[in-house]
Amino acid sequence: MRIESLFLLGVAVFFGCVGLIYWFLSYEDGGFLMLIGSCLLGLLPGSYYYYWHRRMGDRPEDRSDAEIADGAGVVNSFPASSIWPFVLGMGAFMTVLTFVFGAWFFPIGAGLIITALIGVTAESRRGGHV
């Protein structure tokens, strides 16, 4: 995970440097804040990955001599199918329409979102298929 962490830390270093140069050349608040925000966006996950790289060493996907068999076994958990993303998406759709067409969309949108959140949480805890 070394390259991944360096990649993100590179983002942080670049934006940190550019942000500082921009500030001292322009004294413009908005651009400076956005550049420093981007610096933090690289710094936080980059540091996290670097911490894990130091702790766990190279994974099979980090080693150029790794065999496919080195990664044999379960890779991750992949749900086969789920209705809840669709329900959540439609809930978000109805909720944003509230801001345009009026409050009567809100109960529908909020209801769908709450139902979806409960559904997807229960589904994750069950660990099975719908």
Place this chain on the structure above:
Amino acid sequence: MTDVINPPIEGTGFIPPPAVPVEPETHGHEEHGPTGILKWLTTTDHKVIGLSYMITSLALFYLAGMMALVMRLQLTSPSGSVVSFQQYNELFTMHGSLMLYLFAGPFAFGGLANYIVPLQVGAPDMAFPRLNALSYWLFLSGSVTMLLGFFVAGGAADFGWVAYAPLSNATNSPGAGADLWIMAIALTGFSAIFTGVNLVATIFYLRAPGMTMFRMPIFTWNMLVTAILILIAFPVLTGALIMLFADRHFGTHIYEVTGCMTTASPGHPAVADPNACGVPVLWQNLFWFFGHPEVYILALPYFGIVTEVLPVFSRKPVFGYKGMVFATMSIAALSTGVWAHHMFTTGVVLLPFFSLLSFAIAVPTGIKFFNWIGTMWHGQLRLSAAMLFCIGFLFAFLMGGATGVMLASPPLDFFTHDTYFVVAHFHQVLFGTAVFAGFAGIYYWYPKMFGRMLDERLGKWHFWLTFVGFWLTFLPQYELGLKGMPRRVASYPADLGWQSWNVVSTVGAFVIAAGFAVLLVNLWISWRNPVPAGSNPWDAHTLEWFTTSPPPHHNYTHLPPIRSERPTWDYNHPDTPTIHHGPSGNGHGPGGSGHRTGDGSGAAPSGAALQPPVGSS
């Protein structure tokens, strides 16, 4: 065990080697899962979601293209009456919004990346399948929200795809159409952010063993960099949109200047109160911090497509692999420091800083061009439709890029700002990438996605019509811009000599449309009379061509050893491997491959106690 025999590729004279046998995978999911439309509504398969993205965004692309034809018809006459001025304003707004927010980006990072990236890194799916599905539904509902604008009183949004304040405030753009536009961009923005997170997690956590970062295909690298750009740029846009909405409806004064004047008294006229007024140019500052990286969010994935296609049809590895990767990173990094070059004429930006960084982007872009040409140099070129579209991209992007360098110079920008020169530059860059390279991607990966070929002869007709139409449409617009024709106008004076160039441009647009019609015919023929493609019809290099076409559920039953950035080529051509690594380096023995799948049951990764959590959202 199923053997797939590849047919010769018509028109290329190339007979690919026998495909790698792949066992059909049966996890039991497809047999017992939902069927029909419920299967689509509940899918979390990255391939189905990717195809849904591509089909939806292509439909929107055709719709936006029709809007462009109407606008071009309007401009064939100085006082065109095809549409009213109001309708023209709505058309150019929705044309730009559909093309940029709902086609070019989602087609690449929602569609192609969703489908191709997990395959290229040897993953069974995206890291967060349900979040992936949610991204698509947010994108679809955002698209519907934007199009709803045509059906409300007052019509759709009419302030251009950049929605500059104060034109976009409640006084100048009243009505639900503008609000629907804001909400649509917010929805699709969240969709893009979720997809960006998913792509980064997939690439960081789900690569196959041996697939080190510097063995990833360039397309995957470009999607990684694009995903980081998305995570930098889209939250800023979302925040800016929320503030715009607040200005319009909640009485805030972030960009708003009306209603904040001091009270006039004898001898003291009303003036803007600096403590109560908003700053309209702040919108531009925030918008372009998103907007210029957005141009590269749209371009980098298509650079990746070109970098995949050129080596395959040149029968060579990509020239300067690491140079390509670092050039992509440099372009992306610099693209975030040039946002205010869109604001040179406001008079409140630091011209040398933004001009210098804008010029600097030409350097890594030039490296990319050099490497693309180096890849083709002394290669055994096969001029398939995909390859032709890539070559068309090189010409188009070179012209668009060169005029971009011109616009990075403040004096030249002052002269051409808001003229058709900018329109021509912009379309050459984005048409060159999203359309030429996008179609190259379609012709290249269609056999993988559907297991059937597209007709090469029709593909070449498609290319030549698009290529000729492209230059006919956009070259005259440079001349129009230099003659002073402003953008976003529905009529113009008859005595300025603009009409003839506008007519040429309109003819070109219809030639392009004829080319797009050929693609529909090609898809129809492929659908009605399928020609089986086999797993690797192009003798391609990267991992996605190792599995069947279309790939099975969870993509792979086994993988080849990964010893270079061309694992499939190495496996199929043991006599000419990309890199020699000694006895086990290119080993094709049984020990070299292994099974690697997702379990679909929520189990934790085995033997990975120290692995940071990936989750299954």
